[in-house]
Amino acid sequence: MPYRSVTKPIPFPRAFGAASDAAILSQAAILLLMEPALRRDRARLAEHRSARRTLKVPAVSATGRRVKVEEVESPLRLRPLSSERQALPATRFRRLASDFGKKPNLLATASLMEACLRHPHPLVRAAAAISYFGLTSEPSRLIGILEDCTHNDDELVRTVAATGLARLAPESPRLLELSKQPPRRRRGSSTHTSLLVHGTWAANEQWWKPGGNFHSYLLNGIRPDLYANADAFSWSGAYSEAARAIAATELQTWLAGHTIQNPYLITHSHGGSVAMLATQNGLNTGPLVLLSCPVHSIYMPDFSRTGPVVSIRVKLDLVILADGGGQKFSDPRITEKILPIWFDHSATHDPAVWQRYHLPSVIPP
Amino acid sequence: MRLLLGALRLYVYRALWYWLGITSAGRALVKALGSPDENIRSIAGILLARSGKRAEALLLEAVSRRENVPTVLTVLGSIGDRALIPQLRQFTNDQNPDVAKAAREALKVIEFSTKT
Numbered sequence: 001m002p003y004r005s006v007t008k009p010i011p012f013p014r015a016f017g018a019a020s021d022a023a024i025l026s027q028a029a030i031l032l033l034m035e036p037a038l039r040r041d042r043a044r045l046a047e048h049r050s051a052r053r054t055l056k057v058p059a060v061s062a063t064g065r066r067v068k069v070e071e072v073e074s075p076l077r078l079r080p081l082s083s084e085r086q087a088l089p090a091t092r093f094r095r096l097a098s099d100f101g102k103k104p105n106l107l108a109t110a111s112l113m114e115a116c117l118r119h120p121h122p123l124v125r126a127a128a129a130i131s132y133f134g135l136t137s138e139p140s141r142l143i144g145i146l147e148d149c150t151h152n153d154d155e156l157v158r159t160v161a162a163t164g165l166a167r168l169a170p171e172s173p174r175l176l177e178l179s180k181q182p183p184r185r186r187r188g189s190s191t192h193t194s195l196l197v198h199g200t201w202a203a204n205e206q207w208w209k210p211g212g213n214f215h216s217y218l219l220n221g222i223r224p225d226l227y228a229n230a231d232a233f234s235w236s237g238a239y240s241e242a243a244r245a246i247a248a249t250e251l252q253t254w255l256a257g258h259t260i261q262n263p264y265l266i267t268h269s270h271g272g273s274v275a276m277l278a279t280q281n282g283l284n285t286g287p288l289v290l291l292s293c294p295v296h297s298i299y300m301p302d303f304s305r306t307g308p309v310v311s312i313r314v315k316l317d318l319v320i321l322a323d324g325g326g327q328k329f330s331d332p333r334i335t336e337k338i339l340p341i342w343f344d345h346s347a348t349h350d351p352a353v354w355q356r357y358h359l360p361s362v363i364p365p
Numbered sequence: 366m367r368l369l370l371g372a373l374r375l376y377v378y379r380a381l382w383y384w385l386g387i388t389s390a391g392r393a394l395v396k397a398l399g400s401p402d403e404n405i406r407s408i409a410g411i412l413l414a415r416s417g418k419r420a421e422a423l424l425l426e427a428v429s430r431r432e433n434v435p436t437v438l439t440v441l442g443s444i445g446d447r448a449l450i451p452q453l454r455q456f457t458n459d460q461n462p463d464v465a466k467a468a469r470e471a472l473k474v475i476e477f478s479t480k481t
Contacts, residue, residue, distance in 0.1 A: 046401035201410045203470070204435050204463050205403070236470035239414040239443040242478040269407075318372045319404055322411040343368050346403040 011056035016097035016112075019090055019121075026055060027093075028127035028160070031116060033057045034109065035131035058104040066137040067110035076111060078118065081141050086118045093119065110135055117142070122149050122157045130164035139168075147174040155220065163211040166230070193260045194223040195233060197251070199269025199292075203237035207349055208268070217351035222360045223264065235274060241298075244270060248277035255283070262286045262307075266363070268349050269319070272311075273299035279306055287364035290334070291348035292317055294325025303333050308364040312337045312348050319345035337362045371405050379412045383419065391423045398440070399433040410436065414443035425452060434459075435467035442471025445478035 010018065015026035033052050036044035037060045045052075072078070076096075079086045096115050100108040113135065116128035126149040129142040136142070146169070149161030165172050196215060198208040206212040210219075210228045219226045227233070233254045235247030251274060255263060264286040265275045272293030279285060279302040287307040292314065301309055311334050313327065320327055328336060339347065339357055347353045354360065375397055382391030397409035413420045421444065427437045438456060441449055453475070456468035 043399065043401055201407050201436060201439060202403075203439070203467070236439060236442060236467075236474055238439050238471065238474045239411055240445055240474060240478065242445060243443065243474045246473060246477050318368065319407040319411070322372075322408040343372075344404060345407060 009055055011054070012058060013094070013097035013101045015055070017090070017094035024121045024123055027116070027119075027121075028123045030055050030057050031113065031124065031127040031131045034060060034113075035134070038062045038109070038131065038134050058101055060104055060106065060109050062135075063106065065106065067106055067135055068137045069114070069141075071107065072111045072114040076115060078114060081117060081145070087120055088115055088118050106135065117145060122152050122154065123160060125149060126157055126161040126164060130160070130168065133164075133168050143169045143172060147172060150174055150178060159211075159216060159220070166211060193258075194218070194226040194264040194266060195255075195260070196226065197233065197265060197267040197271035197275055198235075198237065199267070199271040200239045201237050202268070202271075203234050208232075213351055214349045217354065218266065222354075222363075223266070225264070226266075227258075227260075235271075239270075244274050244277055244299075247274040248281055248283075251275065251278045252281060252283050264307075264364075265289065266291070268292060269345065270294065270323075276301040289363050290329075292320065292345050294320045294323045295327065295329050296325050300331065309334045310337065310363055311335065312339065312359060312362060314339050314341040314344055314347050316342055317345050318343045368402065368404055371400075371402065372408050375405065375408050375412060379416070382423075383416055388423070391420070392426075395423050395427045395437070396432070398427075398436045406436065410440050410443075413440050417444055418446055420444065421446065421449065428452075428456075434461070435463045438464065438467040438471045442467075442474040445475050447475060447479050450475060 008022070009029065010023050010026040012030050015023050015030060029051070033048055033055060034057060036048065040062050073080065092115060096112045100112045110132070113128045113132035116124050117132070119125050119128065125145055129145040133139045133142055143165070146161045146165045149157050150165065152158055152161070162175065162178055165175055196208045196218070198205060202208065207214040209215060210230060210232055215226065215228070219228055233251060235250055236243050262284050266289040267275045268291045270293070272290035273296065275285065275288060276299045282305070284305045285307065288301060288309045290309065290311040293311060303309070311329050313336070315338060317327060328338070339353065341347045341353065375394060378390040378394045381387040382394060394409055394413060397405050400406050400409070413424065421441065424437050424441050428434055434456070438453065441453065450472060453468050453472050456464055457472070459465040459468065
């Protein structure tokens, strides 16, 4: 079920009074953006500051207290989730959002989220289940909602629900089922398995992991063969030649262990150095995409072992400047794509940048 | 422009700490490892790792305060000093799996560095 592109998201509380695609997506985003505040996750709050401002997400002061289900179910006359699904009219959500906007306390938050668990749209139900998990006194009720949403026809609903499940209930048998599904292949595409290799300091970043924003962007259309199981390849992310040497060996071992041959490698930063070093050690790869990769003479691919090599970078990358590496490959066998963006090392793994500059057409098929 | 200024600030912190011995500037550099901006985190990490053993005291201090522990342990691993092995070992069974993993990876890098 594709959604219409949203050029202007609908802010809180107005989003909860409509049922258009933009309203549904905005409602889900608002609910998900409330979650870092409930967890008091300052880093995530800072990361999403701009989005929170655009969507006018109310600030909630979390106290660590969980709200009892009966505190919200009874006043709202909501039937328990275990009973038959209760369809609430759109006016209820508008009113609850409006009340919450006037008095953004934990009870109002819980009331809106509890009601949204009964929302007619599954995306809003999944988003509410994720955000409400840390606030309700009975979070186990929400796992069923997420599991149910992973069966939905809408890919976005499935992805959001599976990501939530992986984080909140990693032991769910539904996740095991999902990971056993055969990999989807794009019609007419190569038979490579694609792999994302992160760079320095990025071992704990989310963007490259299954469910992360860049991983999801690539998987949903660009590289449907992208490796998406939870044991995705990762390395220390340490900043030394030794760390990269270990990582190159580990990459070869990991690929052999997963019987993946000639992988299509999409790498960021020194993840590219790791991949190139692995080819020097005898790894055969398919196409190699280097995103914001610093240029060091010791890290060059063995071109006899790789497919086409494409480097995508920004102008005067500040992280590469600190690294002391070169900004541009001079070997004509590496196709360079320089984006009209300055300084930002992370721009090359930003899905918005990929869309804006049509990067899917720049990388090899 | 904000990114450029943020990066320049890190170079100033590094110079004040490394060349003039101003510890508070060094602490600010370590604190930048937890910046919400990936560029700032990366530059801070590189500047600290390139400072070698001189950065160890600041980094261990951050670890003792449980400040950005996985990244700080990764920077310590990058420095590659064998003398840090006992401190890093203490974290290999940390309750936070990210911390435990970062400690194990850092130990692996140090052991490899010293072998080669």
